Amino acid sequence: MLKEDRHNIILEETSTNGSSSFQLLCKKLAVSEDTIRRDIRELDSRGLLKAVRGGAVSVSRIPHHYREREHTDIEQKKVIAKKALTLIKNKQVLFFDGGTSVLELAKILPADLNVTIITNSFPVANALEDHPLAEVIFLGGRLNKMSFATFGNETLKGISKFKVDIYFFGICSISTSSLSCKDLEDAELKLAMMQHSVKTVGLCTWDKVNSESTYFIRETKELDILITEKDKSAPPTKPFTKLGIEIL
Amino acid sequence: MLKEDRHNIILEETSTNGSSSFQLLCKKLAVSEDTIRRDIRELDSRGLLKAVRGGAVSVSRIPHHYREREHTDIEQKKVIAKKALTLIKNKQVLFFDGGTSVLELAKILPADLNVTIITNSFPVANALEDHPLAEVIFLGGRLNKMSFATFGNETLKGISKFKVDIYFFGICSISTSSLSCKDLEDAELKLAMMQHSVKTVGLCTWDKVNSESTYFIRETKELDILITEKDKSAPPTKPFTKLGIEIL
């Protein structure tokens, strides 16, 4: 096997998984740990990954405070993302907002899926960077350094230029009456995305269900589909079914 | 078997598989390893594949990845960035393009500098994420997965909404007559930024001076200031001084 092939596999492993270990890689590639160590050192010096004790981590442009939020309830978010994936068909145009569940969805998008994704979220764009087919359209605007997404009038105007098939909505707070969030700008943005999509799919870990936040976005009944990590037959979802929302 | 046929088979093997090894090819083609080696060297010199130890890899597979470019000539770029910094004053509005020297400038921006930076580059936005004062406006558009920057009509329209104080221009190629680069979209973008700024400052490692690329951007004399890592009294900068360009 060529060194280049090995390097590609190491990079692939590291970027898809977020990290890679010497142990696993040297088994997978049937070479000694020393070789992997040297490979990783080389790739590090080229800036393609970061060598750390025990292996390597992928170089990410995404800042730490966001990263931390990314990792909470990660398992539930993955379950949600998998369910959401079943809704996506080839050739569709989609809004992805800055929610962390939405980000998980971006991460697991199959390589053979040919879709256009419109987003204001850097982490989402970052996750799709390596996707071979997905066309990414980034919404310009002022940069919110907290959420690492764009916002403001420019972004809203950008959204209004489209009418997309599905909006994947990262839910902050949902009650039977309202969808709400903690940031005014974010609320405006999410409303605009809802208004400019045929279907809105809410992604929401269960702990956020039946809560309300300061800024009202829209009435909950405008939601088309709600995805949580719970089974759809779980009794607590009934109030939402009653509103005509499909539970997944 | 004709050499041409062999070459075609080698190219085929390399591109479908991503890579090819001497061992396999010399068995498959029933010639000595030396012959394959020579073939691959020839194909490499024609730019049809890349010769590596043990075989060859397809060229399309080795995109000129931004993360790699970020790390080349890093010391020179830091010198350039420091010089560029002296030009920036409080309250100014600046264009930063996707050049790697420009990125270095973004990285060393002092925390007490209060400026607005308009950019289409993810790495630049990322570098400014921790800056306490800098206001970042991101230009929306299609995402170029190679350069981690937006491009296209949307981005151009975004640029045209401003008239900024200084454009920090990451130079690909510069001769006494023309500024040029390797990508058409990038050329359009850089021209637009020039046209919508009062002053254009070119950032350029010396190895790019006196070179030309495929896509013309604008006449070199439209540049206001040129910064390289060399001292301004260095003799080779004279032809640019003659054009009325200030050397820093």
Place this chain on the structure above:
DNA sequence: CTATATTTTGCAATATTTTGCAAAATATTG
């Protein structure tokens, strides 16, 4: 067609690079 030049090919001797191992150095954990 023959003789001669040119290119291509394979081989062997000689560099160079890569690889895995083991000992020494260093970092991490309790």
Place this chain on the structure above:
DNA sequence: CAATATTTTGCAAAATATTGCAAAATATAG
């Protein structure tokens, strides 16, 4: 601080490259 795990370093063996050269193949000229 000791015990353990990980990394670095030097080294020798293996793999791969380079070079020069001669034989074979191909082209060119008369």
